[in-house]
Amino acid sequence: MLDDNENSRDYRVRLFFKQKPEVSKAAILDKMDVRSPGFAPRDGKRDSDRLDFRHPNFVTNIGGKSVGATWSIRDEEIEYPGDLTPYLPALEQSWLWDDAEGPVGDSEHQLVVLDQTAANMRPLERLAMMQLLVASVVETHPCEAIYWEATEQFLHPKKFLEGLKEFAAKPWKAPGAFNVRVSRVIGYGERRDDDSRDMLVDSLGLGILGWPDFQCHFRGLDWKEIQQIIYEKALEVFEKGPKIQDGQAFPGINASQVWKCRYEEAILGPPRKVIDIDPGIPYCAGLRYAVTAGVYVK
Template sequence: MLEDTADSRDYRVRLFYKTKPDVPKAAILDKMQKRAEGFAPRDGKRDSNRLDFRHPKHVANIGGKSVGATWSIREEEIEYPGDLTPFLPALEQSWLWDDAEGAVGDCEHQLVVVDQTASNMRPIERLQMMQFLVASIIEAVPCDAIYWEATEQFLEPKNFLDCLEGVAAKPWKAPGAFNVRVSRVIGYGERRDDDSRDMIVDSLGLGVLGWPDFQCHFRGLDWREIQQIVYEKALEVFEHGPKLQDGQAFPGINATQVWKCRFEEAILGPPRKVIDIDPGIPYCAGLRYAITAGVYVK
């Protein structure tokens, strides 16, 4: 597995509200106790305005110092209520909520849920603790939309809660755990013809937990089939840990295809290490196509 600075990023989820929420700290703590016994306020007070939390289980010794993961809830206003422009990329990739635009556009307030100094946690536990806290918050003070910023997608709150209850043993199957994005690339440099129209399918959600995400830059293939392959590869990592190695190959869409993997920097943000899936000629695209086929791409 590659060393990756992406796993040091904070894990962030935003809860959107039409009206300003009154955050019930004590109620959130009560609900968290049922999900993660020991979860407690950092200031030791159930009724204070300080919304910072800790858990005694998630403490590590780093450089001779005891460093524990912390979780916080911050109240913020949405900068431009009703303006969906900043959220259009996420709305386009929100496969689980087709009509999210209406709810998101009506919201003016948000609670930002974030973990800090949590990169030493086991990935699954880190994901699950965030899921637990988000669920506890929206049970205590229901929101109108969830923006799972770590995976850049919007979720319908009721669907999130309903699904979370059914995947307790496999938190990666809950909505928001990871996303598989589909993007079209139009042109390189001065090229804008049909031959320069490629696509990128990539996963988002493993990198922030310390694992490599996946990407495939291709042309001439059905993006739905590539999306399914990337989805299955990401699912394998959650269930069994990273297994693919640099240079390793696996069967493509059909048994006659051999697709190779290699570690690369992600083409699309956020910056992170990925396992790049090379579908080979004539399907590979971008700089890889230029090198493999001897074609100069500006």
């Protein structure tokens, strides 16, 4: 049994549809019977309207009580169909699907797949169970787009299913498992000049599973190289666990660079602990640059 974690958050994935789908609970369970034997409806009925599920293998400790992890599917209307404004940040960071705007804009309904009281599951088991349930719903109820809310990216349904099959032995490599975002920082504090135009690259998807994400706030470096570094560091955590210690150093883009890590609060939301990668002078940016270089930045 795993320990309680008071900082847990539900893991959500949203499936977008043009029209309201007629959800078949039995069809979803038929798929899950193959993918994860033991997955069952909480009410014991395969044909009821209650879309809540459990699995006997996953029990957590919350408040000193044994509580089973649960999964739910909810039917919701999209509040403003055709309005992409709420999704623009995710659309910009959806590296695996360049043309998601059309299907997302055409959708009016959504099925929300989420887990509850599941935060204390082992990270890879939690991720895999969500992937299997989403795949089962998508196969039985074809949708226009998948919004992997936990990693803030849109996925093409067909590509998601293909990727999940391809990386069955390594679910962290499947589409949606984690994302590496790239953002431009234009000004901080009272500064709004060219010297304050920095970039931030961070990972998203490890924090919700209980592991630290990564971030690097920098200037004067190729963001694609930083994105690749953070991608590789995130993969290391999935494959080996978080081994990096506070203050640990590792080579940068070239062997002459020594970059240090430290644990911090994330600069860009959602709120979470991250391993901050400091590329050192002259590449470090923001308030960290002020401390390192002795420059006052308000």
